[in-house]
Amino acid sequence: MNEDNKMHYIFGALLGIAGLVILLIFVSLSSQANDEEPGTATTDIDNTAPRITAVEYSAPSGWSAGTLTLTDGPDNLTTDTETVLSITVTYEDDNGCADVDLAAPGVSGSYLLVGADSYVMGCNVGNTVDPLGCFNSVASTTPDTHISCAPVAGTCTGTGGDIDGQFKCDLDLRHYSLPSNWSGDINVVDAGFASANTTTSFVVATTTAISLINTTLDFGTQTLGATTTANAVTSEVRNTGNIATTLSTYGTAFTCSGADDGSFTVDKLKYSTTTGLAYESLDSTLSGSLVAIGTTLSSQTEVTTITNNTHYEEIYWGLAIPDAGVAGTCQSTVTVTGVTI
Numbered sequence: 001m002n003e004d005n006k007m008h009y010i011f012g013a014l015l016g017i018a019g020l021v022i023l024l025i026f027v028s029l030s031s032q033a034n035d036e037e038p039g040t041a042t043t044d045i046d047n048t049a050p051r052i053t054a055v056e057y058s059a060p061s062g063w064s065a066g067t068l069t070l071t072d073g074p075d076n077l078t079t080d081t082e083t084v085l086s087i088t089v090t091y092e093d094d095n096g097c098a099d100v101d102l103a104a105p106g107v108s109g110s111y112l113l114v115g116a117d118s119y120v121m122g123c124n125v126g127n128t129v130d131p132l133g134c135f136n137s138v139a140s141t142t143p144d145t146h147i148s149c150a151p152v153a154g155t156c157t158g159t160g161g162d163i164d165g166q167f168k169c170d171l172d173l174r175h176y177s178l179p180s181n182w183s184g185d186i187n188v189v190d191a192g193f194a195s196a197n198t199t200t201s202f203v204v205a206t207t208t209a210i211s212l213i214n215t216t217l218d219f220g221t222q223t224l225g226a227t228t229t230a231n232a233v234t235s236e237v238r239n240t241g242n243i244a245t246t247l248s249t250y251g252t253a254f255t256c257s258g259a260d261d262g263s264f265t266v267d268k269l270k271y272s273t274t275t276g277l278a279y280e281s282l283d284s285t286l287s288g289s290l291v292a293i294g295t296t297l298s299s300q301t302e303v304t305t306i307t308n309n310t311h312y313e314e315i316y317w318g319l320a321i322p323d324a325g326v327a328g329t330c331q332s333t334v335t336v337t338g339v340t341i
Contacts, residue, residue: 047192050100053164054090055186055200059083066202072209073175073240073300080300081175081240087112088152088168091188091196097156097165099190110188112149112169116180116204121147121171147171176242176300176311179206209241210297210338217317217334225323227279231316237336239297239311245338247293247313251286258328266332268320279318290337297338 062069062083070083089112093099102110114121149169156165184200213236219228239245251266270282273295277283284293293315300311315336 045095047099047190047194048094049194050091050093050188050190050196052089052091052186052188052196052198054088055184055198056088056090057202058086058088067205068173068202069205070173070175070177070207070242072207073211073238075211075213075238075240082172083175085171085173085202086168087114087171087184087200088166089186089188090164090166092163092165093190094163095190095192096158096161097163098158099192100156100165101189101191102151102167110167111186112147113185113187114147114169114171114182116178116182146173173204174300175207175209175240177204179204179242204242206243206340207241208243208245208338208340209239210245210247210336211238211240212236212336213238219319222319222321224321224326227320228318230276230278230318232279232319233317235315235317235336237297237313237315239299239338241338242299243340244296244298245340247295247297247315247336248290248339249286249293249315249334249336250288250290251332251334252288254326254330254332256326256328256330258326260325260327262322262326262330264322264326264330268322269317269332269334270319271315271317273313273315275314275316277316277318279320282316282318286334292339293336 057063057066059068062071063085068083068085071081073081091097091100100110147169149167152166152168156162180203182202182204184202185197186200187195187197189195214234217233217235219233222228237247249271251269253263253266254268255261255263266288267285269286270279270284271286271293272281272283273293274283284291295313297311297313
C-alpha cells in the first residue's frame with residue numbers, strides 16, 4: 001500500500017510538470033501571433049472658408065471719423081497732388097492662412113475693389129494683370145498706379161498652425177477725386193475657391209480750392225494819364241479742388257510810395273476773361289466788394305488737361321493811371337476766390 005501511494009504521488013507530479021510544459025508552449029504560441037505589422041491611417045480634412053475679421057483705414061493726414069479730406073492740388077499745371085489712404089484687411093482660415101490666395105490672376109483671387117460712381121479702383125471683372133493693384137475706369141481697363149496692394153510683412157508665417165493674415169492696399173487719391181461716399185468690396189478666396197466677402201465705405205470730403213499760377217500783376221512803369229495796352233497782364237487760375245467752382249474777385253485802393261504819397265481808387269483796375277481787349281473794352285471794373293467774375297471752373301478729371309480749359313482760366317487785366325497826384329510805386333491787393341456751386 002505504501003508503494004502504491006508513492007507511485008501515485010510520482011505520477012501526479014509528472015502530470016503537473018506536463019501541464020506546466022503545455023502551458024509554456026501555449027504562451028509562446030500566443031506571443032508569436034501578436035508580432036507588429038505596418039499599416040496606414042488616412043482621413044480627409046474638409047476645406048473651410050476663410051473669414052474677414054477686420055477692415056482698418058489710415059491716412060497720414062486728412063482722415064477723421066470715416067471722412068478723408070484731400071490735399072489741394074498744386075500751383076503748376078502738370079502734376080497732381082495725391083492723398084494716400086491705406087486699407088488693411090485682416091483675415092483668418094482654419095486650414096492655415098497660407099491657404100488664402102493672394103496671387104491668382106483675374107477675379108479668382110482675392111481682391112479689393114473701391115469706387116465711387118464711374119471712378120473705380122481695384123480688381124475689376126476681366127482684369128488679369130494684377131488683381132491686387134489695378135485701376136479701371138468706364139473707358140479703360142489699363143492698370144495704373146492708383147492702387148497697390150501687398151501682404152503685410154510679418155503676418156501669415158505659414159508655420160505652427162498660423163491661421164491669421166493681412167493684406168494692405170494703398171489708394172492714391174488725386175486732389176480731384178470725387179466728393180462722394182466711396183464703397184469698398186473686399187473678397188478673400190482660398191485654394192479651394194471658398195471665399196469671404198464684405199463691403200465697407202468711406203467719405204471723400206468736398207474740397208473747394210483754387211490756385212493763382214502767377215500771383216503778381218506787374219504793370220511795369222507807366223506815365224500819368226496812361227492806360228495799358230491789350231493783354232497787359234494775365235493771371236492764370238486753376239481749380240485745385242474736387243468740385244466745380246465759380247470765381248469772384250475784389251481789391252483794395254492803390255497806395256503810392258512817391259514824393260506826394262498819393263493814392264487812387266481800385267476801380268482804375270479792369271479785367272476780362274476775353275483776350276485781346278483794349279482797356280476801354282474790358283468787361284468788368286474791380287471794386288472793393290466781392291463780385292462774381294462769371295467764370296465756372298469744372299473740377300479736373302483723369303482725362304482733362306490744360307488745353308480744354310475746363311478747370312483753368314486766364315484773366316486779362318488793364319490799368320488806368322490818374323492824370324496827377326501820384327508818384328513812385330503804387331500797390332493794391334487783389335483777391336480771387338473760388339465759391340462752391
